[in-house]
Each structure stands twice: as structure tokens, then as C-alpha cells.
Amino acid sequence: MKHLQASEALHIILEAVRTPGTEQARLEQALGRVLAQDIRANRDLPPCDVSAMDGFAVRSADVANAPVILEIIEDIRAGDMPRNTLAAGQCARIMTGAPVPPGADAVIRVEDTQEISASVVQINKAVKPGNDMRLRGENMFIGDVVLTAGTEITPGVIGVLATVKAAQFAVYRRPRVAILSTGNELEAMDEPVDPNKIPDANSYALMAQVQALGIEPVLLGIARDDPLELEQYLWRGLEYDVLLVSGGTSVGVHDYVRPTIEKLGVIMKFWRVAIRPGHPLAFGMLPPTKVPQVDAVQGASREPTQAYLEDRQGGEQRVTPQCAACGTLVFGLPGNPVSSMVCVEEFVAPALRRMMGNPRLYRRTVTARVAHEVKFCPGRTEFIRVQLTRDEAGYIASATGTQSSGVLLSMARADGLLVVPANSTGLAAGAQVIVQLLDGTAFQDEIGFSE
């Protein structure tokens, strides 16, 4: 069977992505969203020439031959308006951010002065016009576009939005995501422990990966290996913008997902990708005209899950109707949790981020040296779970124990994914490699500065 290369698969997925529209967000709840409009300045900032320091506003000509004695005619603090115009030989005590009074053209820092009395100061330094002043409009002029559509809303962006008093603005809507696990061998969280079953880790691991992108997914539950039951679950999932189905896409004779999903009208683009772990990754789209309507779904014979019911009764965000032009993106993920998590990192998360309007789709990468030999996996891109440490020469990547895709702890302990390209012929210890940083690794345990 011909396997797609990872980049070909990603290209097909990203080509299929549509942004499901925009909505209004309040400043207090906008962190991590993406602006869907340009933001303009609503005033000049600073509104006039202001002092950049605590000190004295002076006429620069007066202090050309410093030291010089000047009369203090006024105290101006931030929020005050100056009452007087400086004449020759005069100055004003001024605070950071306070308006520079008419007549003054420079500020002298308090440390370059010596107060003689409450009304007389000695200036010890000559300065040029404009010294330690911030000019009107230095930050922004009214009407300037200060942030453009497509900007991810970081804390710094929140600060700029507050500066222009944008209490509410348009952001890209978050896609609605449903997660379904499949398989007779799975044991649900609320079922008693059965040693012959496997706990359903996938639903929750995928939930957390989606939550990490700022999206609250809906867990549909576990569909058993029964074509009718599976069809009803899939039908419910197809009502969302994105459906993640784990398990049931491999070549085993007991896998029902493939025929069922095609029967429901999903046009599958591929069923395999040349990656390890995760090669049974499938992707398809349900055309917009075939997306199930609420009534059709409610008419399904099986009782919906609690999560599904809560979602249907949910708040404003959840009942947002699906974008008419979007259809549903369907990802068939491996049943194995490590494999499915790698597929979400590499293929689903970029699609979700593009849907949310984010120009940055991929995990930040760093270069590292690999601590040990890495065998190659001919023709497949391999993702090895690694921990990162550091020495004088930079990052060192070491595999987190066994790389068996059955061992989820290898993912829990990983700082990143070491990428072994498909054309690699193996890596010797010390070779330079690319590592994608995973969640939780925006922080480290070593101080980021030194004196």
C-alpha cells in the first residue's frame, strides 16, 4: 500500500481547512484567541509631549552652560495640565509621564540636579532639545492601525487592546470538536476495572490536547464494534466542525470505522501516512450539504451521552451553528494513545490553529544533539519522545525510555518530539537534530538570565 509522506498528508489537510467565522470576544476572555479585525488607535499617545523621567522641565538654551541655577515655578505630575509657560531662567519640577510645559524643550533627570530650596534648583548637566521627553504620538497616532487581523492575542496584545480601550472586538470562532473512541476492548472511566479490558485513555488525552489549544471538546464516549452503534455515534460526531475518531482504522477484519464512515458520506482523502508512530492516520471531509441537522441527530435511536446532551443545551458558544461552507473534517486516529497523540500534534493541531485564524501552525522547534544512537525507519518520518537537558553547547535530547507506542508514560515525560526525517539513514550519538517543543515546556527549571 502506498503511504503518503507526512508533508503531503499535512498539505491535504490544510487545503481542506475553512475558518468557521468570527464572533465578538471581551478583553477579559480573549487571551489566546486571534483577532479577526484590524484595531486602530483611538487617540494620540502620548497625547502631548511628556517627560520620560522624574526631574525638571527646562529650556535647553538655559542649561547650555551648566551648572546653572533655575527658579522652580511649578510642580507637574502625571495627569496634571501645566498652568504656566516657562520664561528664561525658569523650570518646572516634573514627574514621569507628566506634560512638558509650554516653553520647555527638554527634561533633566533628578539625579543630574541639586535642589537648593523648594523654589530653586541647580542643574548640573547640559542637554540637547528633546532630552528625556516622549513626543506626542510616539506610541501611536489616532487612526493608526496598531494591530492587524490575524494577530494572536498574547498578554502584550491585551495590553495594546486596553491602551486603545478595545473592550470587545472580533476574533475567529473556535471550531467545535467532538472526540469518539471505538473498540470492544475499551473500558470507560465510569466502568469498574475489568482486567481483560483497556482503559479509554484516548478520549482524555485527545481532550487535553484540544483544550491546550483553547477549545473545549465534547467527548462522545465509546462506540463498540457494532456497525449500527458505530453509525449512530459517527452521525452525532459529524454535526461538529471537527470529529476525531480513535481506533478502528487499521487493516484488521474487525474494524468497522472505514466502511461506516464512507457510508455516511464522508469523502476520505487518505487512510495511511508514512510516519511512526501513527501510520494508520486517516483524513476525510463531510461536504457541507451532508452535515447532519439537529433533528436528524435527535432522531437517532440510541440515547445520546450525557456530554452530548450538555453540549446541546450549552451556552452561547456551543450552539453557534456550523459554518455553512465548512462541512466536517474527520480524522481517523490510531487506537494507541501515543500514536494518536502524535497524530494530533502533527496533523490535527495545525488544522485547528488554522481554523482559529492563527498564522503560526506548528510547534516551535529547537536544535539539539541526540544523546544516543537512533536507528532509522526507512521511508517514514519518525517522532521520538525526548527529554531535553542542556550543557555548554546547547540542548541534548534523550529518548524517554521505551519508545513502544504502547507506553503512554513516554509521552507524559517528554519535553519534545525529536523528528527523524524519512530520508534519514540513522543518527549517531551527538548528531544534530530538530526537536519540537511540547506542552508544558514553555518553562524550564533553569533561570533565563545571569548578571
Next chain:
Amino acid sequence: MKHLQASEALHIILEAVRTPGTEQARLEQALGRVLAQDIRANRDLPPCDVSAMDGFAVRSADVANAPVILEIIEDIRAGDMPRNTLAAGQCARIMTGAPVPPGADAVIRVEDTQEISASVVQINKAVKPGNDMRLRGENMFIGDVVLTAGTEITPGVIGVLATVKAAQFAVYRRPRVAILSTGNELEAMDEPVDPNKIPDANSYALMAQVQALGIEPVLLGIARDDPLELEQYLWRGLEYDVLLVSGGTSVGVHDYVRPTIEKLGVIMKFWRVAIRPGHPLAFGMLPPTKVPQVDAVQGASREPTQAYLEDRQGGEQRVTPQCAACGTLVFGLPGNPVSSMVCVEEFVAPALRRMMGNPRLYRRTVTARVAHEVKFCPGRTEFIRVQLTRDEAGYIASATGTQSSGVLLSMARADGLLVVPANSTGLAAGAQVIVQLLDGTAFQDEIGFSE
């Protein structure tokens, strides 16, 4: 005035930090929290020897002289229990994750076989005992500690928690954080635009930085330059675990914060740090015995803000009583938004992360080459807002326009903070530097893999 070095200031702050206790969290709401208990396996996983592949379970002795013809006596899928014991010359069709039947000691992948009929298969490959099997307990044995207290809950950790069916567990409590802006020059978000005032960006920029750590802070509002009003606001803020006060800590004669905060019983540890921007950074602690009680606060003459009232009437998390041994940590931040944001990144965030039990306190750093000359700032650690680009040799850091601390756009556009050590004598273009990655930069716009 003697300025503390940045690392000395950080040491003093982290010494003062106490973890404000633990609480229970549900799996669905635990992402980003930190485990406050060890987590043990509740079963052997796999529960027995299982197949790692789709294929045939065999007796390895039978296939030593492959190719060989075997009788298929059973189909075993994940979730099934084998019904028969393999005799010589027999095999069982088996799916990934299904139990290996008694008598079998290896699995042959389906691609190394050729089915002759529904009950007969040709095995084309000899394998050793244990081939493509996952042994009982390979992931975990019942009773093993699989996650230790202090583990940050990433998606991979969520997957492990689901695997051991930990639906609820102890995590470190999030500190309660209050944010107060001060200054007559500030204009609140809901006030009309007054060209002589400065919009209060600080409250929101700091809010977002605290939100990015998973904490929902309370905005107390703006205290004007009036000692009584300031005292009442500060008194309210001291009821929280952490109080961030911006503005009013510089040496200006109109700054009331310093005397007022000391009057309320806060023991200040320092008022200046040798950093740029942000040197007017102050830090102190209110001893636990002096933390205001609810009644005392309600007795304050000024009406509390809406945010404060909502917080007092809030849900379970918000009314959690303050840890008796903790007291209140008070950070005096510069009035300038860029400076105060840098101070939060470098000093407040590490303290909050330690309070939440996180062993990783600092932003992840990468090495980069600086794109341009950087002048030095003798004796001070400097933090330059930079954008990161990349070429063949790695990251390149370029300052985001003007580094005037008045220009918040420089922070909004930054991918990271370039750290210029206090002992630096300047950096030539191309010099290697350390860059702390900021929010929103866990992602990049370049694919993190290649084939």
C-alpha cells in the same frame, strides 16, 4: 542607592514563597495544574501478554523453518479472551492489543504471512520467542507509582491519569491574585476618552500574564493619588495571596504607595532592582497574622469595586480561605506597562509557578545570534524585546522597533526577551545571546519536520 542584582531579587522572592495548599481537581479540568499526590497504577497494563501487531499468534518453534503452513484455530480481537490453547502446527489470527493465547509465544505480522484459506495460513518468516508481543505489565504493574507529586499536568499526563482511571486527584491550589493600578493620570476602561489621561493598560496586561499561568486574577481598579483611598484599596488587595500594585513606587514626591503600604504592616524586602526596564520593582510580605479579615475589609468606607464584589460572592475556588502560614506577597511594579510586564515575566511568574507547586519556574530559553549591535547598560540586566527568525545556523534575534519602555507595541510584537547580562560590555551584531521565549511562541510558522 544600592540596587539589588536581578538574581538576588529573585532569590529573596522565591525564599518568601509558600505553597497555599492543595485541593481536588477533576480530570476534565486539570490541564496545566500540578499534581500534589503520587498516582499509582490500579492494574497491570497490559493485563496479560498481548499482540503488538495485527497478524498471527504462533509457537516460535513451529516457524523456525519458515515458510511453513499452519492451521488457524481461532480469531482473537482486542477485548476477547482466547478460548483455546495452541497445539503444534496451529496458530490464531490476532489483532493488535488482543491477548496472546496459551501455547503461543510470538506474533507474526500479517505482512509476513499469506492466507491460503479461512483456516490455513502460510507463515513466511521465522521469529524469536516474544516477537511483536507486549508483555503483561510492560506499561505498569498494579501499585507502581506512575506519576509523582510535583508533576505538571500536560496532555500526556492526562492520558496516564485516564489510564489509571484517576477521575479526581489532589493538585496544588492556585494562588488568589489581586491587581491594582494607581495614579491620577490613569483613565479606566469604562471612562470616556480624556486626551490628558493615559489609558490603564497595566490592569489588563498584568491580568493576561496571570491568566496565561492558569490563574484568574481580580482587578481591583484604579486607586487615585490620595493616601486614604490608596489605603482602602491596598487593604482590600492584602486579603489575597498575591497583590500586584502598579505605579507609585518611584522616587517622585507624589508617590504615596510606599508609605501607605508600610503603614499597613507590609514588610518590604527591596524597592529597586538593577534591571532595565523595570528597576522600580519592589517586593514585600504581609505576615500571616496581619492579613485583613473579611469583616475588616467590608468595614472600609469606600464602596468596593464590582470585580471585588463578584469575587467575594464567587464560586468554590474563589472563597478558598487564604493559607494561614502564607501571608500576602506584595509586588510593587512600575507604572509603565512594558516595565511592569517584564517584571511580571522575570519575578512574579516564577513566584506564582512555585506557589502552584511547579518545579519549572522559568521561561524556556533558546540561543540566538543578535541581528544588530546592542549597547550595554552598565551594572543592570537588560531585557530587550525581540522577534525571532531563523536561518541555516539557527535563531536570529532582532529588537522589535523602539525599546522605549513607553511603547507597549514592542512587547506585543515580541517572540522573546533577549537577556543582556549586567556584566556585559555590549554585543556586536552576530554575537550569541540567550532569548527567553514568551507567550504565543510555543508555535511557529515553519513546519517542524521534513522527510
